[in-house]
Amino acid sequence: MTEQATSKVAMDKIVSLCRRRGFIFPSSEIYGGLSSCWDYGPLGVELKRNVREAWWRMMVQERDDMVGIETSILMHPQVWVASGHVKAFHDPLVECKCCHVRWRGDEIQTAACPTCGGELTAPQQFNLMFKTFMGPVEDHASVTYLRPETAQGMFVNFENVVNTTRRRLPFGIAQMGKSFRNEITTGNFIFRSREFEQMEIEYFVKPGTEQKWFEYWLEERFNWYVRLGIKKEHLKLREHCKEELAHYARGCFDVNYLFPMGWAELEGIASRGDYDLKQHSTCSGKGLDYLDEETKERYVPYVIEPSAGVDRSVLAFLCDAYDEDIAEGEQRVVLRFHPLLAPVKVAILPLSKKEHLAALTKEVYADLRKSIVVQYDDTQSIGRRYRRQDEIGTPFCVTVDFQSLEDKTVTIRERDRMDQIRVPIAELKKTLQAKLSGEDFLVLPPGGKFWKTAEITEKQSVKGA
Ligand code: GAP
Numbered sequence: 001m002t003e004q005a006t007s008k009v010a011m012d013k014i015v016s017l018c019r020r021r022g023f024i025f026p027s028s029e030i031y032g033g034l035s036s037c038w039d040y041g042p043l044g045v046e047l048k049r050n051v052r053e054a055w056w057r058m059m060v061q062e063r064d065d066m067v068g069i070e071t072s073i074l075m076h077p078q079v080w081v082a083s084g085h086v087k088a089f090h091d092p093l094v095e096c097k098c099c100h101v102r103w104r105g106d107e108i109q110t111a112a113c114p115t116c117g118g119e120l121t122a123p124q125q126f127n128l129m130f131k132t133f134m135g136p137v138e139d140h141a142s143v144t145y146l147r148p149e150t151a152q153g154m155f156v157n158f159e160n161v162v163n164t165t166r167r168r169l170p171f172g173i174a175q176m177g178k179s180f181r182n183e184i185t186t187g188n189f190i191f192r193s194r195e196f197e198q199m200e201i202e203y204f205v206k207p208g209t210e211q212k213w214f215e216y217w218l219e220e221r222f223n224w225y226v227r228l229g230i231k232k233e234h235l236k237l238r239e240h241c242k243e244e245l246a247h248y249a250r251g252c253f254d255v256n257y258l259f260p261m262g263w264a265e266l267e268g269i270a271s272r273g274d275y276d277l278k279q280h281s282t283c284s285g286k287g288l289d290y291l292d293e294e295t296k297e298r299y300v301p302y303v304i305e306p307s308a309g310v311d312r313s314v315l316a317f318l319c320d321a322y323d324e325d326i327a328e329g330e331q332r333v334v335l336r337f338h339p340l341l342a343p344v345k346v347a348i349l350p351l352s353k354k355e356h357l358a359a360l361t362k363e364v365y366a367d368l369r370k371s372i373v374v375q376y377d378d379t380q381s382i383g384r385r386y387r388r389q390d391e392i393g394t395p396f397c398v399t400v401d402f403q404s405l406e407d408k409t410v411t412i413r414e415r416d417r418m419d420q421i422r423v424p425i426a427e428l429k430k431t432l433q434a435k436l437s438g439e440d441f442l443v444l445p446p447g448g449k450f451w452k453t454a455e456i457t458e459k460q461s462v463k464g465a
Helices: 011-021 042-061 077-082 151-155 158-165 210-227 275-284 310-321 355-368 382-392 402-407 425-436 453-460
Strands: 024-026 038-040 066-068 090-095 102-104 124-127 131-133 143-145 171-180 195-205 235-239 251-259 262-273 302-309 322-327 330-335 346-350 374-376 396-400 409-414 420-424
Touching: 011 024, 011 310, 011 322, 011 382, 038 042, 042 066, 042 171, 042 195, 042 210, 042 310, 077 143, 077 275, 151 171, 151 195, 151 275, 195 210, 195 310, 210 235, 210 251, 210 262, 210 302, 235 262, 251 310, 262 275, 262 310, 275 302, 302 310, 310 322, 322 382, 330 382, 346 355, 346 382, 355 374, 355 396, 355 402, 355 425, 382 396, 396 425, 402 409, 409 425, 420 425
Parallel strands: 066 171, 346 374, 346 396
Antiparallel strands: 024 038, 090 102, 090 124, 131 143, 171 195, 195 302, 235 251, 251 262, 262 302, 322 330, 396 409, 409 420
Protein backbone atom coordinates (compact mmCIF):
# COMPACT_ATOMS: atom_id res chain seq x y z
CA MET A 1 0.00 0.00 0.00
CA THR A 2 1.36 3.44 -0.86
CA GLU A 3 1.65 6.16 1.78
CA GLN A 4 -0.89 8.20 -0.18
CA ALA A 5 -3.45 5.41 0.01
CA THR A 6 -3.38 5.45 3.82
CA SER A 7 -4.85 8.96 4.05
CA LYS A 8 -8.51 8.36 4.78
CA VAL A 9 -9.96 11.31 2.92
CA ALA A 10 -9.64 12.68 -0.60
CA MET A 11 -8.89 16.40 -0.93
CA ASP A 12 -11.95 17.03 -3.11
CA LYS A 13 -14.22 15.88 -0.27
CA ILE A 14 -12.62 18.42 2.07
CA VAL A 15 -12.78 21.21 -0.53
CA SER A 16 -16.42 20.45 -1.28
CA LEU A 17 -17.43 20.29 2.41
CA CYS A 18 -15.61 23.57 3.10
CA ARG A 19 -17.38 25.24 0.18
CA ARG A 20 -20.82 23.76 0.95
CA ARG A 21 -20.87 24.55 4.66
CA GLY A 22 -19.10 27.90 4.58
CA PHE A 23 -15.65 27.10 5.91
CA ILE A 24 -13.52 28.29 2.97
CA PHE A 25 -14.30 29.98 -0.39
CA PRO A 26 -12.05 30.90 -3.33
CA SER A 27 -11.01 34.55 -3.02
CA SER A 28 -12.87 37.07 -5.23
CA GLU A 29 -15.03 34.21 -6.47
CA ILE A 30 -17.55 36.37 -8.39
CA TYR A 31 -14.62 37.52 -10.58
CA GLY A 32 -13.52 33.96 -11.23
CA GLY A 33 -11.31 33.61 -8.13
CA LEU A 34 -7.69 34.58 -7.54
CA SER A 35 -5.17 31.80 -7.87
CA SER A 36 -4.04 30.45 -4.49
CA CYS A 37 -5.92 32.99 -2.37
CA TRP A 38 -8.74 31.89 -0.07
CA ASP A 39 -11.45 33.48 2.04
CA TYR A 40 -12.55 31.98 5.34
CA GLY A 41 -16.35 31.87 5.70
CA PRO A 42 -18.45 32.01 8.88
CA LEU A 43 -17.41 28.57 10.13
CA GLY A 44 -13.86 28.74 8.78
CA VAL A 45 -13.13 31.96 10.60
CA GLU A 46 -14.23 30.40 13.92
CA LEU A 47 -12.12 27.30 13.28
CA LYS A 48 -9.08 29.39 12.37
CA ARG A 49 -9.51 31.62 15.45
CA ASN A 50 -9.71 28.49 17.61
CA VAL A 51 -6.48 27.13 16.12
CA ARG A 52 -4.72 30.43 16.77
CA GLU A 53 -6.13 30.68 20.27
CA ALA A 54 -5.11 27.10 21.15
CA TRP A 55 -1.56 27.92 20.03
CA TRP A 56 -1.42 31.25 21.84
CA ARG A 57 -2.85 29.84 25.04
CA MET A 58 -0.61 26.78 25.18
CA MET A 59 2.56 28.33 23.76
CA VAL A 60 2.40 31.81 25.35
CA GLN A 61 -0.15 32.29 28.12
CA GLU A 62 0.36 28.98 29.91
CA ARG A 63 4.16 29.35 29.95
CA ASP A 64 6.47 31.42 32.15
CA ASP A 65 9.24 31.54 29.57
CA MET A 66 7.36 33.10 26.61
CA VAL A 67 6.15 36.55 25.64
CA GLY A 68 4.13 37.52 22.60
CA ILE A 69 4.54 40.44 20.22
CA GLU A 70 2.90 41.65 17.01
CA THR A 71 5.14 43.40 14.53
CA SER A 72 4.34 45.17 11.27
CA ILE A 73 4.15 43.33 7.96
CA LEU A 74 6.21 46.02 6.21
CA MET A 75 9.71 46.29 7.64
CA HIS A 76 12.85 48.24 6.83
CA PRO A 77 14.22 46.78 3.56
CA GLN A 78 17.63 46.27 5.22
CA VAL A 79 15.99 43.63 7.44
CA TRP A 80 15.68 41.37 4.40
CA VAL A 81 19.23 42.04 3.30
CA ALA A 82 20.51 41.15 6.79
CA SER A 83 18.30 38.07 7.10
CA GLY A 84 19.64 36.72 3.80
CA HIS A 85 16.24 36.73 2.09
CA VAL A 86 17.24 39.18 -0.66
CA LYS A 87 20.18 36.99 -1.60
CA ALA A 88 19.01 33.49 -0.81
CA PHE A 89 15.23 33.20 -0.60
CA HIS A 90 14.99 31.60 -4.03
CA ASP A 91 13.39 28.66 -5.74
CA PRO A 92 14.67 27.31 -9.07
CA LEU A 93 12.30 28.34 -11.87
CA VAL A 94 12.07 26.66 -15.26
CA GLU A 95 9.86 27.74 -18.15
CA CYS A 96 8.47 25.73 -21.05
CA LYS A 97 9.82 27.16 -24.31
CA CYS A 98 6.62 26.08 -26.02
CA CYS A 99 3.61 26.90 -23.78
CA HIS A 100 5.52 29.26 -21.41
CA VAL A 101 4.09 27.67 -18.26
CA ARG A 102 6.53 28.10 -15.36
CA TRP A 103 7.45 25.34 -12.91
CA ARG A 104 9.52 24.86 -9.77
CA GLY A 105 12.56 23.06 -11.15
CA ASP A 106 13.03 20.95 -8.01
CA GLU A 107 9.43 19.74 -8.04
CA ILE A 108 9.02 18.32 -11.52
CA GLN A 109 10.17 14.81 -12.19
CA THR A 110 10.64 15.00 -15.98
CA ALA A 111 13.09 16.85 -18.23
CA ALA A 112 10.18 18.00 -20.45
CA CYS A 113 7.19 20.28 -19.73
CA PRO A 114 4.55 18.30 -17.75
CA THR A 115 1.77 20.13 -19.63
CA CYS A 116 2.78 19.96 -23.30
CA GLY A 117 6.03 17.98 -23.34
CA GLY A 118 7.96 21.03 -24.65
CA GLU A 119 11.62 21.79 -23.93
CA LEU A 120 12.34 23.54 -20.61
CA THR A 121 14.75 26.43 -20.00
CA ALA A 122 17.70 26.00 -17.65
CA PRO A 123 16.71 26.77 -14.02
CA GLN A 124 16.92 30.40 -12.92
CA GLN A 125 16.83 31.56 -9.31
CA PHE A 126 13.48 33.22 -8.59
CA ASN A 127 13.14 35.34 -5.42
CA LEU A 128 9.92 34.55 -3.56
CA MET A 129 9.45 37.89 -1.82
CA PHE A 130 6.64 40.20 -2.94
CA LYS A 131 8.15 43.58 -3.77
CA THR A 132 6.26 46.81 -3.22
CA PHE A 133 6.96 50.55 -2.85
CA MET A 134 6.71 52.71 0.27
CA GLY A 135 5.15 56.12 -0.38
CA PRO A 136 4.18 57.87 -3.61
CA VAL A 137 7.45 57.44 -5.53
CA GLU A 138 8.08 54.12 -7.24
CA ASP A 139 11.87 54.11 -7.41
CA HIS A 140 14.73 51.91 -6.21
CA ALA A 141 15.00 53.78 -2.89
CA SER A 142 11.37 53.14 -1.98
CA VAL A 143 11.38 49.38 -2.59
CA THR A 144 10.26 47.26 0.32
CA TYR A 145 8.79 43.78 0.75
CA LEU A 146 5.75 42.08 2.23
CA ARG A 147 7.30 39.91 4.93
CA PRO A 148 7.86 36.28 3.87
CA GLU A 149 8.01 35.14 7.53
CA THR A 150 7.05 36.70 10.86
CA ALA A 151 10.38 35.61 12.40
CA GLN A 152 12.42 38.72 11.58
CA GLY A 153 10.00 40.95 13.53
CA MET A 154 11.03 39.02 16.64
CA PHE A 155 14.78 39.16 15.99
CA VAL A 156 14.81 42.92 15.44
CA ASN A 157 12.83 43.38 18.68
CA PHE A 158 15.07 41.12 20.74
CA GLU A 159 16.67 44.02 22.61
CA ASN A 160 13.32 45.79 23.18
CA VAL A 161 11.86 42.66 24.72
CA VAL A 162 14.89 41.94 26.93
CA ASN A 163 14.99 45.55 28.16
CA THR A 164 11.28 45.92 28.82
CA THR A 165 10.57 42.50 30.32
CA ARG A 166 13.94 41.77 31.98
CA ARG A 167 13.73 38.21 30.64
CA ARG A 168 16.55 35.81 31.40
CA LEU A 169 17.58 32.97 29.10
CA PRO A 170 16.13 30.64 28.11
CA PHE A 171 13.01 32.47 26.93
CA GLY A 172 10.99 32.79 23.78
CA ILE A 173 9.22 35.44 21.73
CA ALA A 174 6.10 34.33 19.90
CA GLN A 175 4.03 35.92 17.20
CA MET A 176 1.39 35.01 14.69
CA GLY A 177 0.36 36.86 11.58
CA LYS A 178 0.24 37.06 7.81
CA SER A 179 3.21 36.25 5.59
CA PHE A 180 3.47 36.43 1.83
CA ARG A 181 5.47 34.39 -0.67
CA ASN A 182 5.27 34.63 -4.42
CA GLU A 183 5.34 30.83 -4.73
CA ILE A 184 6.04 29.53 -8.26
CA THR A 185 3.54 26.73 -7.82
CA THR A 186 0.69 26.70 -5.37
CA GLY A 187 -2.10 24.26 -4.81
CA ASN A 188 -3.56 21.49 -2.72
CA PHE A 189 -6.23 23.87 -1.50
CA ILE A 190 -4.95 26.01 1.41
CA PHE A 191 -1.76 23.93 1.79
CA ARG A 192 0.40 26.29 -0.25
CA SER A 193 -0.81 29.78 -1.03
CA ARG A 194 0.80 33.14 -1.64
CA GLU A 195 -0.83 34.81 1.37
CA PHE A 196 -0.91 32.71 4.53
CA GLU A 197 -0.54 32.93 8.27
CA GLN A 198 2.25 31.69 10.48
CA MET A 199 2.56 30.99 14.23
CA GLU A 200 6.26 31.28 15.09
CA ILE A 201 8.45 31.09 18.17
CA GLU A 202 12.04 32.28 18.47
CA TYR A 203 13.38 30.55 21.58
CA PHE A 204 16.66 32.09 22.80
CA VAL A 205 19.09 29.82 24.65
CA LYS A 206 22.63 29.85 25.97
CA PRO A 207 25.08 28.52 23.35
CA GLY A 208 25.95 24.92 24.20
CA THR A 209 22.41 24.12 25.40
CA GLU A 210 20.79 24.29 21.96
CA GLN A 211 20.60 20.52 21.33
CA LYS A 212 18.64 19.95 24.53
CA TRP A 213 16.18 22.71 23.62
CA PHE A 214 15.92 21.56 20.02
CA GLU A 215 14.82 18.12 21.24
CA TYR A 216 12.49 19.70 23.78
CA TRP A 217 10.72 21.73 21.09
CA LEU A 218 10.43 18.78 18.69
CA GLU A 219 8.53 16.92 21.36
CA GLU A 220 6.50 19.89 22.55
CA ARG A 221 5.29 20.81 19.07
CA PHE A 222 4.59 17.22 17.97
CA ASN A 223 2.47 16.75 21.08
CA TRP A 224 0.55 20.01 20.51
CA TYR A 225 -1.07 18.53 17.41
CA VAL A 226 -1.81 15.24 19.17
CA ARG A 227 -3.37 17.03 22.15
CA LEU A 228 -5.73 18.77 19.75
CA GLY A 229 -6.90 15.52 18.24
CA ILE A 230 -4.57 14.66 15.35
CA LYS A 231 -3.86 10.94 15.28
CA LYS A 232 -0.28 10.19 16.20
CA GLU A 233 0.08 7.77 13.29
CA HIS A 234 -0.73 10.63 10.89
CA LEU A 235 2.26 12.64 12.11
CA LYS A 236 5.98 12.07 11.81
CA LEU A 237 9.20 13.96 12.19
CA ARG A 238 11.46 14.21 9.18
CA GLU A 239 15.02 15.43 9.46
CA HIS A 240 16.34 17.71 6.70
CA CYS A 241 19.44 16.50 4.96
CA LYS A 242 22.35 18.97 4.54
CA GLU A 243 21.44 20.02 0.98
CA GLU A 244 17.89 20.88 2.05
CA LEU A 245 18.76 23.14 4.98
CA ALA A 246 17.68 26.79 4.66
CA HIS A 247 20.50 29.34 4.58
CA TYR A 248 20.14 30.08 8.30
CA ALA A 249 19.65 26.56 9.65
CA ARG A 250 22.19 24.30 11.39
CA GLY A 251 19.60 21.56 11.73
CA CYS A 252 15.92 21.23 10.95
CA PHE A 253 13.08 18.77 11.39
CA ASP A 254 9.68 19.03 9.76
CA VAL A 255 6.58 17.85 11.54
CA ASN A 256 4.95 16.08 8.60
CA TYR A 257 1.26 15.24 8.37
CA LEU A 258 -0.34 12.62 6.17
CA PHE A 259 -2.37 15.01 3.99
CA PRO A 260 -4.66 13.57 1.27
CA MET A 261 -1.85 14.14 -1.27
CA GLY A 262 0.70 12.32 0.93
CA TRP A 263 3.16 13.21 3.71
CA ALA A 264 3.96 16.92 3.69
CA GLU A 265 5.31 19.64 5.97
CA LEU A 266 3.00 21.01 8.61
CA GLU A 267 5.63 22.80 10.68
CA GLY A 268 9.39 23.35 10.55
CA ILE A 269 11.55 23.32 13.70
CA ALA A 270 14.99 24.76 13.06
CA SER A 271 18.14 25.27 15.06
CA ARG A 272 19.23 28.70 13.80
CA GLY A 273 22.36 29.21 15.93
CA ASP A 274 23.22 32.89 16.34
CA TYR A 275 22.79 33.61 12.60
CA ASP A 276 19.96 36.13 12.80
CA LEU A 277 21.00 38.18 15.82
CA LYS A 278 24.59 38.37 14.50
CA GLN A 279 23.44 39.42 11.03
CA HIS A 280 21.17 42.16 12.43
CA SER A 281 23.88 43.28 14.78
CA THR A 282 26.38 43.63 11.92
CA CYS A 283 23.95 45.30 9.50
CA SER A 284 22.30 47.70 11.97
CA GLY A 285 25.43 48.47 14.00
CA LYS A 286 23.48 47.70 17.22
CA GLY A 287 25.02 45.17 19.61
CA LEU A 288 22.46 42.39 20.13
CA ASP A 289 24.38 40.39 22.67
CA TYR A 290 23.10 39.35 26.05
CA LEU A 291 24.58 39.87 29.51
CA ASP A 292 24.36 36.72 31.59
CA GLU A 293 23.82 38.14 35.09
CA GLU A 294 24.99 34.94 36.76
CA THR A 295 28.31 34.46 35.00
CA LYS A 296 28.78 38.09 33.85
CA GLU A 297 29.55 36.75 30.37
CA ARG A 298 28.33 38.51 27.25
CA TYR A 299 27.26 36.37 24.30
CA VAL A 300 24.85 36.22 21.40
CA PRO A 301 22.09 33.70 22.23
CA TYR A 302 21.34 30.74 20.00
CA VAL A 303 17.85 30.24 18.66
CA ILE A 304 15.47 27.31 18.28
CA GLU A 305 12.58 28.17 15.98
CA PRO A 306 9.31 26.20 15.86
CA SER A 307 7.48 27.69 12.87
CA ALA A 308 3.93 26.53 12.09
CA GLY A 309 1.38 27.52 9.47
CA VAL A 310 -2.13 28.45 10.59
CA ASP A 311 -3.73 27.49 7.26
CA ARG A 312 -1.83 24.21 7.04
CA SER A 313 -2.88 23.41 10.60
CA VAL A 314 -6.50 24.20 9.72
CA LEU A 315 -6.22 21.83 6.74
CA ALA A 316 -4.66 19.08 8.85
CA PHE A 317 -7.31 19.45 11.58
CA LEU A 318 -10.06 19.31 8.93
CA CYS A 319 -8.60 16.21 7.22
CA ASP A 320 -8.00 14.39 10.48
CA ALA A 321 -11.46 15.18 11.83
CA TYR A 322 -13.25 14.07 8.64
CA ASP A 323 -15.12 10.79 8.92
CA GLU A 324 -18.08 8.98 7.39
CA ASP A 325 -20.16 6.46 9.28
CA ILE A 326 -23.72 5.16 9.60
CA ALA A 327 -26.16 6.91 11.93
CA GLU A 328 -29.73 5.68 12.30
CA GLY A 329 -29.42 3.68 9.11
CA GLU A 330 -28.15 6.65 7.09
CA GLN A 331 -24.65 7.54 5.97
CA ARG A 332 -23.40 10.64 7.77
CA VAL A 333 -20.36 12.89 7.33
CA VAL A 334 -18.91 13.92 10.66
CA LEU A 335 -16.05 16.23 11.60
CA ARG A 336 -14.69 14.83 14.84
CA PHE A 337 -13.05 18.06 15.98
CA HIS A 338 -11.56 18.44 19.43
CA PRO A 339 -14.07 20.66 21.27
CA LEU A 340 -11.48 23.44 21.62
CA LEU A 341 -11.37 23.68 17.82
CA ALA A 342 -15.01 23.09 16.90
CA PRO A 343 -16.46 26.27 15.33
CA VAL A 344 -19.83 25.74 17.06
CA LYS A 345 -19.69 24.10 20.48
CA VAL A 346 -23.36 23.40 21.12
CA ALA A 347 -26.50 23.41 18.94
CA ILE A 348 -29.79 24.25 20.64
CA LEU A 349 -32.71 22.47 18.99
CA PRO A 350 -36.41 22.64 19.85
CA LEU A 351 -38.05 19.33 18.96
CA SER A 352 -40.85 21.23 17.22
CA LYS A 353 -41.62 24.82 16.30
CA LYS A 354 -44.63 24.89 18.66
CA GLU A 355 -44.79 28.22 20.44
CA HIS A 356 -44.35 27.20 24.08
CA LEU A 357 -41.46 24.86 23.16
CA ALA A 358 -39.76 27.60 21.16
CA ALA A 359 -40.08 30.02 24.08
CA LEU A 360 -38.33 27.64 26.50
CA THR A 361 -35.65 26.78 23.90
CA LYS A 362 -34.90 30.45 23.34
CA GLU A 363 -34.50 30.97 27.08
CA VAL A 364 -31.97 28.12 27.21
CA TYR A 365 -30.20 29.54 24.13
CA ALA A 366 -30.04 33.10 25.53
CA ASP A 367 -28.53 31.86 28.77
CA LEU A 368 -25.90 29.59 27.17
CA ARG A 369 -24.70 31.99 24.48
CA LYS A 370 -23.23 34.35 27.09
CA SER A 371 -20.43 31.86 27.75
CA ILE A 372 -20.50 29.19 25.00
CA VAL A 373 -20.53 29.49 21.18
CA VAL A 374 -23.99 28.11 20.43
CA GLN A 375 -26.22 27.91 17.36
CA TYR A 376 -30.04 27.85 17.35
CA ASP A 377 -31.61 25.64 14.70
CA ASP A 378 -35.31 24.88 14.29
CA THR A 379 -35.57 24.01 10.60
CA GLN A 380 -36.34 20.52 9.23
CA SER A 381 -36.55 17.24 11.16
CA ILE A 382 -34.47 16.63 14.27
CA GLY A 383 -32.55 13.88 12.42
CA ARG A 384 -31.55 16.27 9.65
CA ARG A 385 -30.50 18.87 12.17
CA TYR A 386 -28.26 16.35 13.97
CA ARG A 387 -26.67 15.44 10.59
CA ARG A 388 -26.05 19.13 9.80
CA GLN A 389 -24.36 19.69 13.14
CA ASP A 390 -22.30 16.48 12.78
CA GLU A 391 -21.08 17.69 9.41
CA ILE A 392 -19.71 20.93 10.88
CA GLY A 393 -18.24 19.16 13.91
CA THR A 394 -20.51 20.47 16.69
CA PRO A 395 -19.64 18.31 19.74
CA PHE A 396 -23.03 18.57 21.50
CA CYS A 397 -26.69 19.05 20.57
CA VAL A 398 -29.16 20.09 23.24
CA THR A 399 -32.76 19.15 22.45
CA VAL A 400 -35.72 20.74 24.18
CA ASP A 401 -38.77 18.44 23.93
CA PHE A 402 -42.24 18.15 25.43
CA GLN A 403 -40.91 16.49 28.56
CA SER A 404 -38.77 19.60 29.08
CA LEU A 405 -41.93 21.65 29.57
CA GLU A 406 -43.00 19.37 32.40
CA ASP A 407 -39.84 18.55 34.29
CA LYS A 408 -37.41 21.27 33.10
CA THR A 409 -34.87 18.78 31.74
CA VAL A 410 -33.27 18.58 28.28
CA THR A 411 -31.20 16.00 26.41
CA ILE A 412 -27.54 16.38 25.50
CA ARG A 413 -26.51 14.33 22.46
CA GLU A 414 -22.82 13.66 21.93
CA ARG A 415 -21.53 13.84 18.35
CA ASP A 416 -19.16 10.86 18.21
CA ARG A 417 -20.92 8.21 20.28
CA MET A 418 -24.38 9.66 19.48
CA ASP A 419 -25.53 8.75 23.00
CA GLN A 420 -27.91 10.98 24.91
CA ILE A 421 -28.21 11.97 28.55
CA ARG A 422 -30.98 13.94 30.24
CA VAL A 423 -29.99 16.80 32.54
CA PRO A 424 -31.91 19.47 34.46
CA ILE A 425 -31.81 22.85 32.66
CA ALA A 426 -30.46 24.31 35.92
CA GLU A 427 -27.32 22.15 35.51
CA LEU A 428 -26.98 22.40 31.74
CA LYS A 429 -24.36 25.14 31.53
CA LYS A 430 -22.11 23.55 34.15
CA THR A 431 -22.41 20.11 32.51
CA LEU A 432 -21.60 21.43 29.04
CA GLN A 433 -18.69 23.53 30.29
CA ALA A 434 -17.16 20.48 31.96
CA LYS A 435 -17.58 18.41 28.79
CA LEU A 436 -16.18 21.18 26.59
CA SER A 437 -13.13 21.73 28.78
CA GLY A 438 -11.64 18.98 26.70
CA GLU A 439 -10.84 16.47 29.42
CA ASP A 440 -13.10 13.86 27.81
CA PHE A 441 -11.26 14.36 24.55
CA LEU A 442 -7.62 14.68 25.57
CA VAL A 443 -5.64 11.97 23.88
CA LEU A 444 -2.37 12.66 25.67
CA PRO A 445 -1.88 10.51 28.78
CA PRO A 446 -1.38 12.85 31.78
CA GLY A 447 2.30 13.78 31.89
CA GLY A 448 2.86 11.13 29.24
CA LYS A 449 5.19 11.20 26.31
CA PHE A 450 4.48 9.69 22.96
CA TRP A 451 8.03 9.00 22.09
CA LYS A 452 11.45 9.59 23.49
CA THR A 453 13.72 11.91 21.58
CA ALA A 454 16.30 9.18 21.08
CA GLU A 455 13.71 7.26 19.10
CA ILE A 456 13.01 10.07 16.65
CA THR A 457 15.80 9.41 14.21
CA GLU A 458 15.37 5.67 14.30
CA LYS A 459 11.61 5.36 14.06
CA GLN A 460 9.89 8.48 12.97
CA SER A 461 12.31 10.40 10.88
CA VAL A 462 12.88 9.50 7.27
CA LYS A 463 16.15 11.20 6.67
CA GLY A 464 16.01 13.36 3.59
CA ALA A 465 12.93 11.52 2.28
N1 GAP B 1 10.71 31.34 9.85
C1 GAP B 1 10.90 30.05 9.29
C2 GAP B 1 9.96 29.73 8.23
O1 GAP B 1 9.21 30.59 7.75
P1 GAP B 1 9.17 27.78 6.66
O2 GAP B 1 9.40 26.30 6.80
O3 GAP B 1 9.51 28.43 5.39
O4 GAP B 1 9.98 28.42 7.86
C3 GAP B 1 7.10 27.68 8.24
O5 GAP B 1 7.66 28.08 7.00
C4 GAP B 1 5.67 27.19 8.07
O6 GAP B 1 4.88 28.18 7.40
C5 GAP B 1 5.54 25.95 7.16
O7 GAP B 1 5.80 24.76 7.88
C6 GAP B 1 4.09 26.04 6.72
O8 GAP B 1 3.23 25.54 7.72
C7 GAP B 1 3.89 27.55 6.62
N2 GAP B 1 4.05 27.96 5.19
C8 GAP B 1 5.20 28.28 4.54
N3 GAP B 1 4.93 28.62 3.27
C9 GAP B 1 3.59 28.52 3.10
C10 GAP B 1 2.70 28.73 1.99
N4 GAP B 1 3.14 29.16 0.82
N5 GAP B 1 1.38 28.51 2.19
C11 GAP B 1 0.91 28.10 3.39
N6 GAP B 1 1.70 27.89 4.47
C12 GAP B 1 3.01 28.09 4.33
